Amino acid sequence: MTDFSRRRFFKTASLPVAGIGGLAGITAGAAATTTAAPALSADTEALRWLDGAAPALPLGATLGLPWPRGQHKKGTEFNAADAQGKPLPLQTWPLAFWPDGSLKWTAHAFPAGVDTGAAPRIRAGKGTAVVAAKVSVKETADVIEVDTGVIRATLPRSGVQLIRSITRDGRDILRAATLIAQTDDKPDALQGAVTQTAFESRIAKLSVEQTGPVRAVVKVDGQHRSAAGREWLPFSVRFYFHAGAEHVRVMHTFVFDGDDQKDFLRGIGLRFDVPMRDEPYDRHVRFAGQDGGLWAEGVRNLTGLRRDAGAAVREAQLAGRATPPLEQWGPQVRKLHHRIPSWGDYTLSQLSADSFQIRKRTKPGHGWIPAAFGQRAPGSGYIGGATGGVAFGLRDFWQRHPTQLDIRNAITETAQVTVWMHSPEAPAMDLRFYHDGLGMETHEQELEGLEITYEDYEKGFGTPVGIARSSEITLWALAATPTRERLVQMAAAVQTPPQLAAHPSRYLQAGVFGKLWSLPDRSTPARVKIEDKLDFLFDYYKKQIEQRHWYGFWDYGDFRHTYDNDRHEWRYDVGGYAWDNSELSPDIWLWYAFLRSGRADIFRVAEAMVHHTADVDIYHAGRFKGLGTRHNVQHWGCSAKQARISTSANRRFYYYLTGDERIGDVMREVLDVDQKLDEVDPVRKIAGRVDKGPWPARIGFGTDWGSLVANFMTEWERTGDARWRNKLLRGMKGIAGMPNGFFTGSGGYEPTGPNEGALHNVSGNKLSASHLSAVFGGMEMMAELVDLIDEPAFRAAWLQYCTLYNAPRDEQVKALGAPHGGGNALLVGHSRLTAYAAAQKNDAALAQRAWKEFWMDDPRGVKTLKTVRVSGPLALNPVDEVPWVSTNDTAQWGLAAIQNLALVGEHLKD
Structure with a gap:
């Protein structure tokens, strides 16, 4: 930790927690109330449950923890205990290493069914706790068997079924789990008769990633295949098992690799069978409703009849228990119960964010009956009986509409369940580009389009081929129908999986993520003003997600880019102003906001954004594999x-905070993206760009190389492989050797070969700078890089850039011989570069300049922290707006505020 950060930490750690993460001082009309930040603990080893108290259902948990450099060497064992010191079972594995080989991040898993308490601790040392029911993995030539001590899952290595069976107490509870998909050859019937094609999963590879004893992970890869033999829609599915668990968590990802002009994906889901052993009146159907509600019926209902079966019979069925023996029933019901309809098929469909419907029928060939309606279903259900059944749930069910839960054949010996990640009852996905090119055939015409709508259009580039979507499903193999209360708890756990986390002070003390934040501090009026605005901006965006309905299968998790004050609407349909797609780093802003505050609501918004951007905004196959797409009306639309x-x-x-394997996969997918930077030159449309010279590619030092730094540095941390360090070091030496360092702007680049990562001067003595170079993670990655690799010349070049980018013109000329050419765009965002240089140089005058630059965001104080209500005929629905807010400015102001407080907070004047 720098001296500034260390002093700030010990000063703020002793402050009272009142107001941290709150809305104190914000004027009336502000956005929704915040979720309180956690109380700071004197024991920084104490963990906490992110959303409050320990979960009602201990399903097992996984988290990542940071460690200061040099504290624990590789191979260190760890143990866990609850707040009273009782040992807890624990499984540990490394996530990242410091350059000296010591542990930087470790992941830890707790078993299911174990009460960890509200504040467990993890420390170095051999554990003494015994896992009551270990999870074990057995591999054979044909299958992998995973036993949690409660359930046993059999996963075939080939064929259609992802899960052959899940047994409990020697009986099959779930069988024949497969992936299914359905496509139309036209977007709708108005264009003629629609031909539908069904697909099902075909396994290509099955592998064990973890074997226990607390947590086991099995991954299956494959494609969907039609009866005619077409294979497409590659998928990967991970199954997560915890010791002592009666459930399995399923993380499903598919990639769209079809023809967007012909392949209109309608439905994609997970289907499985549930053996039905009980009498129809002892079979139970459940669907979770909004706010803890539950729709609960029997396959053959015994309530509401003309004749009474008896109170004990009715109460047992309603509770989900086995009914009393027939001889205890009312005589007429006992005699005539076979005349009561049995309902075999059920559907809950959530086709929008605000409406779901439940309907049922007796069996195919007969009419559907509307059963119930509601607004937002949490996406969980159950089918089974007194001798066992399956509960199932799909996370973000209403947020990622259209979704659906189907139960079929519940009156037969085998019920069938389909968890639809995209409902087949909704219109088919139409992923075609949204306009016809508007006559833009030449480069000059494309520039005209960019000039008027800010859309970077190029024919054929707005393709969805290679985008992905991941979904999280939980399956419970139960010995009996769960109580109503328990099923509601299950539904809540699906929607908001319990997550353990450290206290903010723990992350700060470890010195991770560049040491660029401090704990919230409201000790002076100026600090209060900044903290209030940080809270206000996040709370406003959280409320905008709801008011503007930023939901949907492909959309949930992203923000809009820019607001249209005239229409009182975000510019959802205007070229490059629509979906944000990580423009100017709102993702990073959210994560730093979480690290310093510990607020659960910030974590959950950032989590949804990670899942979206990692899947939808990045190509995972095809021509653009490894690249992402700039902001656009469609997430994949920009060229x-x-x-x-x-x-x-x-x-x-x-x-690092969660150990999530899917995100780990995505970060590995982009490791070779530097090999695409010549084929898909990001500045190919810019006139006067520097040529690549004799080198394989030309890349800029900011948005290009700075982005690669994050990829290579993360892989080096994760593996310790010197290849990635060497690749970084060659780039660092290349920039340091340029005539003007970072102000050279770009260089020739070698993505592969014995000199991979090397940068070469192709600009001569020409000065060049871009206002975008440091605002896509460049500032944050360079702060980490200079701390991890001691390369004095590179550090000097980076400090020169930080010092001079916002410097007055005469200072630029004095240092560089001429202005650097970057202009004054994003002055406030770049104030954190000035602050970084001030902290590194211990330069008070430079620190004052950083604050002066920061306050230029609103020198006249017109940006009041209040919302304006728009209703009536001015808007479709009543909404709150802040006319001066844009996502670019919000993200960059938020990062500048957080980092300036950490770096030069002692120089902040009121």
Whole structure:
């Protein structure tokens, strides 16, 4: 930790927690109330449950923890205990290493069914706790068997079924789990008869990633295949098992690799069978509703009849228990119960964010009956009986509409369940580009389009081929129908999985993520003003997600880019002003905001953004694999395919905090993206750009190389492989050797070969700077890089850039011989570069300049922290707006505020 950060930490750690993360001082009309930040603990080893108290259902938990450099060497064992010192079972594995080989991040897993308490601790040392029911993995030539001590899952190595069976107490509870998909050859029937094609999963590879004893992970890869033999829609599915668990968590990802003009994906889901052993009146159907509600019926209902079966019979069925023996029933019901309809098929469909419907029928060939309606279903259900059944849930069910839960054949010996990640009852996905090119055939015409709508258009580039989507499903193999209360708890756990985290002070003390933040501090009026605005901006965006309905299968998790004050609407349909796609790093802003505050609501918004941007805004296959897409009306629409969007800088926070394997995969996918930077030159449309010279590619030092730094640095941390350090070092030496360092702007680049990562001067003595170079994670990655690799000349070049970018013109001329050419754009965002240089140089005058630059955001104080209510005929629905807010400015102001407080907070004057 720098002296500034260390002093600030010990000063703020002793402050009272009142007001941290709150809305104190914000005027009336502000956005929704914040979720309180956690109380600071004197024991920084104490963990906490992110959303409050320990979960009602201990399903097992996984988290990532940071460690200061040199504290624990590789191979260190760890143990866990609750707040009273009782040992807890624990499984540990490394996530990242410091340059000296010591542990930087470790992941830890707790078993299911174990009460960890509200504040467990993890410390170095051999553990003494015994896992009551270990999870074990057995591999054979044909299958992998995983036993949690409660359930046993059999996973085939080939074929259609992802899960052959899940048994409990020697009986099959779930069988024949497969992936299914359905496509139309036209977007709708108005264009003629629609031909539908069904697909099901075909396994290509099955592998064990973890074997226990607390947590086991099995991954299956494959493709979907039709009866005619077409294979497409590659998928990967991970199954997560915890010791003592009666459930399995399923993380499903698919990639769209079809023809967007012909392949209109309608439905994609997970389907499985549930053996039905009980009598129809002892079979139970459940769907979770909003706010803890539950729709609960029997397959053959015994309530509401003309004749009474008896109170004990009715109460048992309603509770989900086995009914009393027939001889205890009312005589007429006992005699005539076979005349009561049995309902075999059920559907809950959530086709919008605000409405779901439940309907049922007796069996195919007969009419559907509307059963119930509601607004937002949490996406969980159950089918089974007194002798066992399956509960199932899909996370973000209403947020990622259209979704659906189907139960079929519940009156037969085998019920069938389909968890639809995209409902087949909704219109098919139409992923075609949204306009016809508007006559833009030449480069000059494309520039005209950019001039008027800010859309970077190029024919054929707005393709969805290679985008992905991940979904999280939980399956419970139960010995009996759960109580109503328990099923509601299960539904809540699906929607908001319990997450353990450290206290903010723990992250700060470890010195991770560049040491660029401090704990919230409201000790002076100026600090209060900054903290209030930080809270206000996040709370406003959280409320905008709801008011503007930033939901949907492909959209949930992203923000809009820019507001239209005239329409009182975000510019959802205007070229490059629509979906944000990580433009100017809102992802990084959110993660730093979480690290310093510990607020659960910030974590959850950032988590949704990570899942979206990692899947939808990055190409995972095809021509643009590894690249991301700039902001656009459609997430994949812009022709600017760039590493600045796919960079690991946006995702490494979540990976280290949670150990999430899917995000780990995505960060590995982009490791070779530097090999695309010549084929898809990000500045190919810019006149007067520097040529690559004799080198394989030309890249800029900011949005290009800075993005690659995050990829290479993260892989080096994760593996310790010197290849990635050497690749970084060659780039660092190249920039340091340029005539004007970072102000050279770009260089020739060698992505592969014995000199991979090397940068070469192709600009001569020409000065060049871009206002975008440091604002896509560049500032944050360079702060980490100079701390991890001691290269004095590179450090000097970076400090020169930080010092001079916002410097007055005469200072630029004095240092460089001429102005650097970057202009004054994003002055406030770049104030954090000035602050960084001030902290490194211990330069009070430079620190004052940083604050002067920062306050230029609103020198006249017109940006009041209040919302304006728009209703009536001015807007479709009543909404709150802040006319001066844009996502670019919000993200950059938020990062500048957080980092300036940490770096030069002692120089902040009121």
